[in-house]
Amino acid sequence: MSNFKVLPILDPEAAGAVAPCCPPLTERPLTAEEAEQTARMFKALGDPVRLRLFSLVASHEGGEACVCDISDVGVSQPTVSHHLKKLKEAGLLTSERRGTWVYYRVEPSVLAAMGRLLTSAALN
Template structure:
């Protein structure tokens, strides 16, 4: 017998939000859908704790971090979990359970897309 527990998959609020696909702000006006998707990402990053958690994961070696490595941000563990959930729902982070720990990852395409939206090279 295996000790593996099958967990249900959690879908983000909108599946298309997982990978941002919007043009730079200066290229052309956003469509309503692009504006909604982009606003969802920036709203998630609008909280200082979430921005710090996102930065901690993105700058961690390999672009991936265990929740145990990033939870020291001056708020309680349940609050950290809440903020990480909001980042996942916005399509900014993915998560994977490994044993008793959850590992979070920022996809390089997300960082590149955020930079691209602001007119940078990403």
Template sequence: MTIVQISTGPGAGATPPAGDVVPCCPPLAQRPLEAEEAERAAAMFKALGDPVRLRLFSAVASHPGGEVCVCDISDVGVSQPTVSHHLKKLREAGLLTSERRGTWVYYRVTPSVLAAMGTLFDPAPAP
């Protein structure tokens, strides 16, 4: 199991307040990644490297209200147990959080993940 923590530096491992953008790594064009930063980014990309997982992540991220019931995102061409397996992998990678409500599980993108992922691809500042 690989856990990607989005925070670095003092307080690393703590859940950042909602809305804070705490990137996993500096922008790729800013400087070469350190080994630990590269491992965190690779784990995140590995979790998203499967087309079904990428579709599921997109379904959760784009769902109105910011969360979605697993019962509403099962139409990705694989069985329900396979959907649950892929969602578990995304959760283990730190990309999603989940909450059980009765018989259903609701998923939400981990706070700041999309912004932190976007920061990784920021272009280098102009000289």
């Protein structure tokens, strides 16, 4: 088992509220911890296959997708599983096993946090 520590994008103290980990990049400099967390998210999305998988899940009807519906991205099934695992480790996806299939979901609060991070503070 890896000692990899996953920092959630959302503030766990916020008890489910949409509380981004970080302020808009134009508001103030990020702390070292915020920068680590944000870099992990962007690193996960920096791979074209991962970005496609994330987009497939995010845009799928109902906001969740069975792995059986998103596996056709031009790589093998084990590679798809590896990329989905990386997206989960970065806090971008959640998953739930139902029978033999795994369903992935992008929480709306994650998308809101990502949007807020890239929004100019002057626009808020």
